Amino acid sequence: MEKNVNNDREVKDALVKTPSQEKKATFVLDGMKWEQKDFCKLQPHPLSRIFSMGMGKVSGLAEDILENGLKEHIIIHEGKILDGNARHSVCCQLIKEGKLSGAIHCRTLADGVDPLQFLVSSNLLRRHLNESQRALIGIKVIARMKTYCPSGRTDEKVEQLFNVSKRQAVSAKSVLVNGHDTLIQMVADGEIRINKALTFIEVCKQGKDTEAAKKRQEEIFSQAENAATEKWNNWVASDGANQSDDQKAAMKNELIKTEQAVGVETVIAKEERFDILLRVKVNGTLSIFTEVVSYKPTHEEGILLHRCGSSKEAAEYLEEHKDEIERMRTQAKERFTPVYEAMKQMATVTEEVPPADEIPPEKPLTVEEAKEESPLPSSTGKSEGQAIA
Known part of the structure; x- marks a missing residue:
């Protein structure tokens, strides 16, 4: 049977010329249709920065939104994002890639609802935060966001609001004051607990002041980053050569975190x-x-x-x-x-004693x-x- 060459060519041309259909999303604010450009212009509320999400978790969130759509509303307060910065960031990236679809819901925080209380409650319920993370976040909230916090003792407010012991709250404050930013972030990310962070700080002090301890911490974390970068370069040259930029960045971030944790453990094990x-x-x-x-x-x-x-x-x-x-x-x-x-x-007997520089040092006993x-x-x-x- 004679093959229809013209029909085959037409099919191929049609496949080449037909672009993949770009996905569309609709945006809703308080039940009313909203413009995509206004959604993309949203900025984080100062309080929302307290609950940050790591790169690996953001990557997992993007996959979840692509598969299941945006299930949780993005909460707006004072015209800014109070809760849902990671969701908003992922949605904006998917919009650029033409992959976002479905309804994206945002709502304004109801009048009379305390934004801090809402933020704490929603995040503590949503995430599996350990006591160290809750204490550290609590101290950050109370100490750094005084505009939104009632007056009173810091540790007592953290104890009440974040469900931690007063002692843990005090320890978290010590880590914030004496710890390097990298160490603080490790506690916030759940990489280490507060008691280990305090031990690391004390070991780095070695009888010196806080600034000397922070400098020592910085040296340790700098060495960890250098070691991680070397491993990452080797990985890129071999297994990671064909990976995307996002995958490469995620791998580098993971290697740095691992080396930082190893650095802390090594210093404690060696010195303590x-x-x-x-x-x-x-x-x-x-x-x-x-x-x-x-x-x-x-x-x-x-x-x-x-x-x-x-x-x-x-x-x-x-x-x-x-x-x-x-x-x-x-x-x-x-x-x-x-x-x-x-x-x-014998010491009471007066004897002529030679000058100190003429007295040979006494040889110490062996074990x-x-x-x-x-x-x-x-x-x-x-x-x-x-x-x-």
Whole structure:
């Protein structure tokens, strides 16, 4: 049978010439038809910035709107978006791409409704925010948006409005005051909890002031971003070569977040270690006591009893072994006292002492020598740091 070439060509030409139909959306404000250009001109209300949405979640929202349409209304207050900035942003992007369809509903916040109370209630119900996030957002609301907040104690208002403990509210305020912006955002995004953020801040302080601690935090986060950028460049050169710009940006953002979290964990794990020492102190009287000090590879100022991974572990160790430690301390004092008294008598003898710069420094004892000279019970078969099992 002879093939109809002309018909095939006509079909192909028709497919090429027929453009894909652009989708249309309708816009409704308070039940009345609204212009698309007015919808796109909307700006965020200052209060709405408190509840931000991450890039990955926005991407998921776009897919949901394409599949199911816009299910929740965008709330307008004082001519600006009070609730629904992410939805509005996604809709505007889909409009540009000609993909948005269906009815897009907006409504004005009813008269007499407190905008702050509405915003808090709607977001807390909609999102699964942990207590750290609620406390941090609460402090931001009360401290930075005073125009919309009643007077009174900040922590009490946060406690009432955001359903958090007063202690958590106080801790959130400390993070906002002493934490780097990146650390604050990590808490807000639910990447870490407030107690870990506080620990990170304290570790970065190391006895220095707040500004020095913030500078140290900035260095750590800068290193994390550099590490993430290097990984991202490698990914783009291989697996990500054919990805869209949005996908590349999302991957970079995800890598940065991961490296930032690793940076926080690494600093805490490295610095938040403690050693329990048995120490001898002479200041008019002889004192023998235990002390929890920061981790060091070796100690010359005391006998190492135990290494701990946290201050909590150190406190638990001292409590569990307090009787054994007290016996050890008592025995040591009994042994050292006669030596100390003899040294005091020797000190009363007048002798010509050479200048300090002519006196050679005393060679410190090695760990093994210290153990041999120690009056403490032998810890045979145990490694250093396990003198008390």
